Amino acid sequence: MDTQALSAFIEIADSGSFTQAGLALHLSQPAISKRITMLEQQIGQSLFDRIGRRVRLTDAGRTLLPYARKALQDIEDGRRALSQLHDQVAGRLSIGTSHHIGLHRLPPVLRSFTQRYPEVDLDIHFMDSEVACEGVLAGKLELGIVTLPTQPLAQLTMQTIWxxxxxxxxxxxxxxxxxxxxxxxxxxxxxxxxxxxxxxxxxxxxxxxxxxxxxxxxxxxxxxxxxxxxxxxxxxxxxxxxxxxxxxxxxxxxxxxxxxxxDLGCVWHQNRAASAAARALREELGQASIAGSR
The missing domain is CATH 3.40.190.290 (D-Maltodextrin-Binding Protein; domain 2)
Known part of the structure; x- marks a missing residue:
């Protein structure tokens, strides 16, 4: 199965909307629909019931969803593990952050990071801190730079930066x-x-x-x-x-x-391999924390 089609399937299942999925994946609605049609043809079953603007998973969709999540996460974990085999810090790094942190805290950190590691393709998503933490736990994001949760979350490692x-x-x-x-x-x-x-x-x-x-x-x-x-x-x-x-x-x-x-800081999944780019950004954030405490 095509990983892009699986990504579209998961995004629609999570958002309940072809339109919202297209916005999240930076795709037009026809492009999203085409991917789902291709996936449905591959498995020979319909994945969604479309009733007006409402989209619901069919029995086949509900059955496929956990396997699709695992398949994409395994591929992502493999990509991150492979990135650790060489010294070059490169590749895509998906992070989620709040608008406040993105405006007031991150600019000098990201400026330094991108100058030091120009081969990293930063995929930045602006969202509520709570949503970013969920994205890290679900494997959609590798790092969250957020207002830290008031209570510990299982499988989420937290580091205070500011x-x-x-x-x-x-x-x-x-x-x-x-x-x-x-x-x-x-x-x-x-x-x-x-x-x-x-x-x-x-x-x-x-x-x-x-x-x-x-x-x-x-x-x-x-x-x-x-x-x-x-x-x-x-x-x-x-x-x-x-x-x-x-x-x-x-x-x-x-x-x-x-x-x-x-506390504002960084969160990541404690049980998933960290890419070289993620480790490098965590180090950059650690330096920002040290500088701020002086």
């Missing part, structure tokens, strides 16, 4: 800035804009607030921290953001009872 303190932030003209004796529960009297509830960052913030029996009045939520910063800056609500994002557009609200932080 400690990331968090603070309560408000607009420069927010009424809480003028209070002489700010109490923690004063926050509950004002609307908040928060990270999406499914994110690791939201879990960290929620846990810290729950320890003080504080329930925020959340006006809206989004998983883009840059968007939250803008919303805070125009006065839509208070939020909790990394200290590294604080500038003249927002102000830190000093709340001594709250000490929050998250």
């Amino acid at each position: 400690p990331d303190p968090l603070s309560v932030v408000v607009a420069p003209n927010h009424p809480l800035l003028g209070k002489r004796r700010l109490r923690l529960h004063d926050l509950a009297d004002h609307p908040a804009v928060f990270p999406d509830e499914n994110t690791y960052t939201r879990r960290i913030v929620t846990q810290a607030l729950q320890q003080h029996d504080l329930t925020p009045r959340i006006r809206l939520a989004t998983n883009y921290l840059e968007t939250l910063k803008m919303l805070v800056g125009i006065g839509l609500g208070w939020s909790v953001l990394p200290d590294s994002m604080i500038d003249e557009s927002i102000r830190r609200l000093r709340v001594p009872e709250l000490a929050m932080h998250r």
